[in-house]
Amino acid sequence: MTGNGADGNTVLSVRDLTVEFSSGGGVLRAVDGVSFDLAAGGALGVVGESGSGKSTTALALLGLHRHTDARVTGRILLGAEITDGTGGVDVNALDDEGVRRLRGRRIAMIFQDPLSALDPYYRIGDQIAEVYRTHSGAGRRAAWARAVEVLDRVGIPDAARRARARPHEFSGGMRQRALIAMALACEPEILVADEPTSALDVTVQAQILDLLDELRADTGMALLLVTHDLGVVSRSADEVLVMHRGRAVEQGPVREVLRAPARPYTRALLDAVPRLDAPRAARREPGDPLLTVTDLTREFRRPGRGLRRETTRAVDGVSLDVRRGETLGVVGESGSGKTTLVRMMVGLLAPTSGRISFEDRDVTGLPEKRLRSIRGDLQMVFQDPTSSLNPRRTVGDGIADPLRVRGVPAGEARQTARELMERVGLDPARHDRYPHEFSGGQRQRVGIARALSLRPKLLVCDEPVSALDVSTQAQILELLRDVQEDYGLTIVFVSHDLAVIRQVSDRVAVMRGGALVELADVDELYASPRHEYTRALLTAVPVLA
């Protein structure tokens, strides 16, 4: 994006960084001999899947493994003097007090979840001012002025007033801006960003990445960008370091590495990424409407000021049909009402008004007893495979439970559960294991098996792959495609990820602020989006170079 920023001096030089955790007798090497350099004004992307050691590396740069059971070896040289031959400061060799003085002043860090990264009890301006005062020794008044100044710099509107707000009064994007402002307060040479945009919507992500680019260009601050998203790296970094199981498998200029990866792991990683421009399987010809919603609305009420109550319209007059045999993608940013909509579709949530009909039968507001007859036809797969499984029941029992509830004899239910496990690619011999013994991808397979146990007609998947690494994500998407063929399923697939939606859907519904903005065939929607919001969404997605 900004070309090769490596014209400046080296501000960070890492050699042979190794981080080991001793756990129950054994030693786990989370980072294994990683070396890299970062130039002033440059941006290095560190990519890898979960457990690759990328965040562990980032934390080590600020000496944040101190006083944990991690053992850090290697050299972490910091400072503009490195190239002059005078040598920089070795973070790893400093005492605690020395490291503390570096943190925030010369090397700052921003984190993934901007909600929890700020103290909920204090005003945002105070938190930034506190950091500034710690390193500059400025007075209260000056520190507050500095806080307002940096908040203004990162694009918080009306910064002088908003500095008095507490974190919960800020949106996700604004919180991340506030955290960046905190990082800017002492004008550090290096900013370490650990998945800074992973918790944000694509349009907000684009704004934050733009801001980081701009700050880098203006201040000459170097950026170390840790992310799982190759699109983000491609957009915002000059150099990339690919990590796998603690090792640096490939390193080089972004364009070269992403266009012509030298290592098989990098190639596999790139292949697994759903792309907006990749060829996709032929569209299925949808049949007659299986489920139709008409003018569906759902309101939530919460207490407001005084005696009043505030009403939020989460879904606002949505009409659409889901056709037999198709996959309908539902895409939108957080708060767009997509989850509320699909929960109403499967009868988990009652609509405030509007109509839902399933197989030409009005099922709106049916009493639970009558609804039960169609519950089996409507099943759901949830986003978080960890919290949607009961940790105290074995996965076999979990899968068999829906059958048992319906009076299938225990032996038969168990047998079916084992068959389902096999079908979704799990070893049926592990039916008596508990969810925590499975990986994230395997747990999502369990979730799918459980949803399939009642042989539903409609399967609603709410962000089923958002918590998974790209390679696992690709496997789960393939599994869903397979079972759709086998079981003749109709799928409603909810996601915030436009590339994933494009890959799996036949038709796509775009939602915003509770309303249906656009509904079109997938090819048409991506090739020539009609609505301006759809266009904005599509341009915000970082694309692989």
Add this chain to the structure above:
Amino acid sequence: MILYLVRRLGSLLVLLVVMTAVVYGIFYAIPADPAILVCGKGCDGAQLAVVHHKLGLDQPITAQYWHFLEGLVVGRDYSSGPDVTHCAAPCLGYSFQTDLPVLSLIAQRLPVSLSLTAGALVLWTVTGVSLGLVSALREKRLTDRLITVFVLGGLGTPVFVSGLLLLMVFCGWLQWLDFPVYVPLTEDPAGWARNLILPWLTLTILQSAIFTRLTRTGMLETLSEDHIRTFRAYGLPERRVIGRHALRGALTPLISINAVEFGVVLVNAMLTETLFGLPGIGQLIVQSSNNVDLPVVAGLTLTAGLAVVLANTAADLLYATVDRRVVLA
């Protein structure tokens, strides 16, 4: 906020009516006759009937309860022969045993109970929070384990045991203190405090054990939160990270714990008062229950209910001030 207060007030009224109704119900169900206790030995049938009439016990229990409610809202008249005494609202009636107005009986004893609980509250909060903080920062080391032993000991010892032990040690063996006698704060502040030391300690041992545990858990939880990592990553001195950011998060829940625990504290305060012979509300509860002194028991129930609800409301309001994310409704 307004909605919250309206609701709280509504539920308070319902609660008080139900509580006092239960007291009257229990009174009706137990076989004891307070008139016999009042009349004394050697009372004949006729004299007993007079006492019955005077105390209103010849009326059905529902009528008695109705008069009680009436007295609360509009006041009521008591006639003993030719004189009529008016008892203005809120009228809790007169004690069967002493003929004194219940309201003044309670008002007289309230300062004693307040002295005991307020002083102990300060002590156990300070002790509990400090020990909990040390315990969390020295997690799994010797200090933490020693504190855990204290906590388990404190939790497992009822106040009538710990109070008795304190009495034996400080008044018996060591003779550092005289046996406590209540001295009003307004008369002699030093004497007030000296005499309350042992009762305070008795309550503190138990309650600070709870607080130590809660502070320790809260601290460990908060210390593992992301925003603590943020401030460490920004080079704030550890003292500040703990003192300003971690402690705030760990202590906020204690506000509501104090409110929830309030009822338990009342019971323990009652036992402590009885043990040390302090003329407080607790002692009055024990005496009036033993004497089947219905007006006093009902009045005390009302007071305790009111206190619990007020404490909880105050805690809710305080919590919403401390943690702005909380919206009361």
